[in-house]
Amino acid sequence: xxxxxxxxxxxxxxxxxxxxxxxxxxxxxxxxxxxxxxxxxxxxxxxxxxxxxxxxxxxxxxxxxxxxxxxxxxxxxxxxxxxxxxxxxxxxxxxxxxxxxxxxxxxxxxxxxxxxxxxxxxxxxxxxxxxxxxxxxxxxxxxxxxxxxxxxxxxxxxxxxxxxxxxxxxxxxxxxxxxxxxxxxxxxxxxxxxxxxxxxxxxxxxxxxxxxxxxxxxxx
Amino acid sequence: xxxxxxxxxxxxxxxxxxxxxxxxxxxxxxxxxxxxxxxxxxxxxxxxxxxxxxxxxxxxxxxxxxxxxxxxxxxxxxxxxxxxxxxxxxxxxxxxxxxxxxxxxxxxxxxxxxxxxxxxxxxxxxxxxxxxxxxxxxxxxxxxxxxxxxxxxxxxxxxxxxxxxxxxxxxxxxxxxxxxxxxxxxxxxxxxxxxxxxxxxxxxxxxxxxxxxxxxxxxxxxxxxxxxxxxxxxxxxxxxxxxxxxxxxxxxxxxxxxxxxxx
Numbered sequence: 001x002x003x004x005x006x007x008x009x010x011x012x013x014x015x016x017x018x019x020x021x022x023x024x025x026x027x028x029x030x031x032x033x034x035x036x037x038x039x040x041x042x043x044x045x046x047x048x049x050x051x052x053x054x055x056x057x058x059x060x061x062x063x064x065x066x067x068x069x070x071x072x073x074x075x076x077x078x079x080x081x082x083x084x085x086x087x088x089x090x091x092x093x094x095x096x097x098x099x100x101x102x103x104x105x106x107x108x109x110x111x112x113x114x115x116x117x118x119x120x121x122x123x124x125x126x127x128x129x130x131x132x133x134x135x136x137x138x139x140x141x142x143x144x145x146x147x148x149x150x151x152x153x154x155x156x157x158x159x160x161x162x163x164x165x166x167x168x169x170x171x172x173x174x175x176x177x178x179x180x181x182x183x184x185x186x187x188x189x190x191x192x193x194x195x196x197x198x199x200x201x202x203x204x205x206x207x208x209x210x211x212x213x214x215x216x217x218x219x220x
Numbered sequence: 221x222x223x224x225x226x227x228x229x230x231x232x233x234x235x236x237x238x239x240x241x242x243x244x245x246x247x248x249x250x251x252x253x254x255x256x257x258x259x260x261x262x263x264x265x266x267x268x269x270x271x272x273x274x275x276x277x278x279x280x281x282x283x284x285x286x287x288x289x290x291x292x293x294x295x296x297x298x299x300x301x302x303x304x305x306x307x308x309x310x311x312x313x314x315x316x317x318x319x320x321x322x323x324x325x326x327x328x329x330x331x332x333x334x335x336x337x338x339x340x341x342x343x344x345x346x347x348x349x350x351x352x353x354x355x356x357x358x359x360x361x362x363x364x365x366x367x368x369x370x371x372x373x374x375x376x377x378x379x380x381x382x383x384x385x386x387x388x389x390x391x392x393x394x395x396x397x398x399x400x401x402x403x404x405x406x407x408x409x410x411x412x413x414x415x416x417x418x419x420x421x422x423x424x425x426x427x428x429x430x431x432x433x434x435x436x437x438x439x440x441x442x443x444x445x446x447x448x449x450x451x452x453x454x455x456x457x458x459x460x461x462x463x464x465x466x467x468x469x470x471x472x473x474x475x476x477x478x479x480x481x482x483x
Contacts, residue, residue: 051385052472052473052474053381053472053474055470055472055474070471070472073472073473074389077384077385077387078387080385081385082385084378087382088378088379088382090379090382090383090386100383100386101386101387101388104383104386104387104388104389104392105389105392106387106388107387150386154386154387
């Protein structure tokens with residue numbers, strides 16, 4: 001089996017400040033990994049670098065063993081769902097936000113049916129009525145779940161999650177855990193939440209842009 | 221029908237009119253004498269120089285010289301657009317120049333060669349004022365287009381990135397800001413066409429009437445110039461933004477901060 005993501009001695013310097021230094025790790029399909037560390041340790045930068053949002057100073061990132069280049073970045077982005085702490089909806093109401101990616105050429109022919117929309121909302125413990133709500137009026141936790149629903153509708157297999165359970169109540173959190181108990185889905189996340197850490201098979205500890213410790217649980 | 225000349229003593233009388241607003245401003249406690257004086261002086265010197273070189277341009281009426289004049293105007297407009305839009309000249313000078321040059325040359329040529337059809341298409345009397353007027357308005361539109369687009373992009377960088385992450389190409393991800401910017405650029409022209417003649421008499425038409433033209437002829441020229449301004453502003457702002465997209469982003473579609481002039 002080949003890794004889905006592999007960092008090979010990756011360093012990133014932005015405005016003469018080193019944000020990642022000599023990071024190497026591999027993630028295999030179906031694995032759930034989390035980056036853990038103080039704020040400013042570079043956790044989110046790992047996710048953003050993988051998406052081509054920070055230029056790599058040294059080393060190489062491989063996605064399905066293909067190096068990250070301007071040409072391959074589109075593939076990585078189309079296979080990946082990135083969900084930040086306060087996801088942008090990008091549309092006036094929730095329905096349009098969910099359907100937003102389907103107006104882009106890549107997904108134009110994969111528009112989900114109403115039944116599929118409702119099904120995904122149920123999975124994430126969101127009421128159907130939220131579809132007609134104004135995007136500015138929904139809570140941070142709801143936004144995160146809408147962003148997650150968008151990833152599921154797009155059939156993404158790799159999820160980059162930045163503190164995705166931080167704004168959720170116990171019930172919604174459970175719904176998110178249930179989604180990611182699917183062994184098909186690969187997760188690379190950033191979190192502080194002990195419950196989330198417990199559910200991740202691999203814990204990477206970051207300190208000042210360096211990988212200081214890797215812990216593996218047997219229960220994933 | 222010749223326009224009546226204003227002789228020097230009567231020009232002095234004209235400047236005298238400024239004493240009235242100056243006195244009023246002084247009475248209400250606004251100390252603007254310096255600003256007013258400088259402004260009036262600058263206007264007079266600048267226009268006198270324009271008068272001198274226009275007179276020369278008209279006398280020689282040489283196609284190369286007229287072309288050179290248009291080229292200089294385009295270069296000045298290019299720099300002025302980028303400076304006012306807050307973008308670095310070193311990155312965008314060529315793109316902006318190509319956008320305004322192509323749209324100005326196209327619409328001026330269309331108007332002069334196909335519509336007005338003077339004996340010599342390079343006649344300074346037509347191309348100099350027409351190209352100048354079209355360019356002046358086109359300049360405004362391009363400043364608005366670039367300024368709006370890049371400030372919207374920076375303000376909504378998160379949203380732009382979200383679009384990219386959701387599978388949008390660079391073009392798909394910037395499209396909402398692109399459309400808003402073009403709309404903002406052409407809106408003033410559309411609005412001014414809609415109110416033309418109602419709110420104020422347009423400057424060019426007034427000038428032609430004073431110069432002795434039939435009002436009907438002046439009206440036709442005014443319509444011609446408005447149509448050309450509308451056309452060239454739309455073309456130039458779209459080309460300008462489109463070309464800038466290839467400059468302001470890196471190969472990973474991330475916006476390059478360094479293209480913005482830090483103020």
